[in-house]
Amino acid sequence: MDVFEAIRESGITARQAAERCGIKINRNGMAVCPFHKDKNPSMKIDSRYYCFGCGEKGDAIDFVARFYGLGKKEAAVQIASDFGIIFEEKRGRKPPPERKRRLSPEQRFERAEKKCFRVLSDYLCCLREWKEKYAPDTAEEEWNPLFCEALEKKDYIEYLLDILLYAPLSERVELVAGYGEEALKIERRLEQLTAGTEGGIGKDNGENGESGESGTGRADITAGSMV
Ligand SMILES: [Zn+2]
Structure with a gap:
């Protein structure tokens, strides 16, 4: 299982990832969007996120990638490490046993x-x-x-x-x-x-x-x- 599959399977939501980034999410599941100059919470965050102000949207990996300026793979690896998700590196086929x-x-x-x-x-x-x-x-x-x-x-x-x-x-x-x-x-x-x-x-x-x-x-x- 590669890191993307591992995260998908773990069910980590955009909300969990955003909270981990320090984003405060209110009772309505709304947050101040970190991706544009947002005054009122215009981002809806649950399993995915969507900003009614700037139109940013995506899943947990997209959020972390955008928030930290990472590539998707790096973001996925970071989430895996933050949440203790175990995955296997996929580098082509496994070499045959010696x-x-x-x-x-x-x-x-x-x-x-x-x-x-x-x-x-x-x-x-x-x-x-x-x-x-x-x-x-x-x-x-x-x-x-x-x-x-x-x-x-x-x-x-x-x-x-x-x-x-x-x-x-x-x-x-x-x-x-x-x-x-x-x-x-x-x-x-x-x-x-x-x-x-x-x-x-x-x-x-x-x-x-x-x-x-x-x-x-x-x-x-x-x-x-x-x-
Ligand atoms: Zn926004």
Whole structure:
């Protein structure tokens, strides 16, 4: 129901709207017309209004629109808000409910798996880069934490990616379910790194994801655990 229908259905009269505007209406249902220089009440107001002086007429919405110099829609919205009338914005057709909620478990897993794979690949790229870039030049030099991380994690991430690529479904499901949260953490961290908060890695890392997917990461990844 749009705002016009809602007001029509609510039965708000021109009289109620006018009173809300501060117009005094006498016992005969007459008021001093606010739309022309009126000395005596020449406006009849009930469900609609009509001025015998200047000929203005209309319903509640017309009154408020004219009184405040608003468009009809704005006036209607104001009345709705003044009188607590609930309505729905009509902006074309309602968008269909998000498709991802209707995905089958298999599709959800596929998405989660894809995402997990993408994140781990990005991460592996970083690890490889860090291993080169932050390798200490001298034996005495203190190791860069990113270099340490590369040493520590690179093989493991390669192993996980191998599973995603080659292992049978059951193992992949297990991995995605078990590693999904961790993958999300990695993704966030890589995003922060590429955003430059810690600096130090190339811009190409972590930017090759499909756009529009990042916001749904949690749902996609954790969907794996529902398989
Ligand atoms: Zn008038």
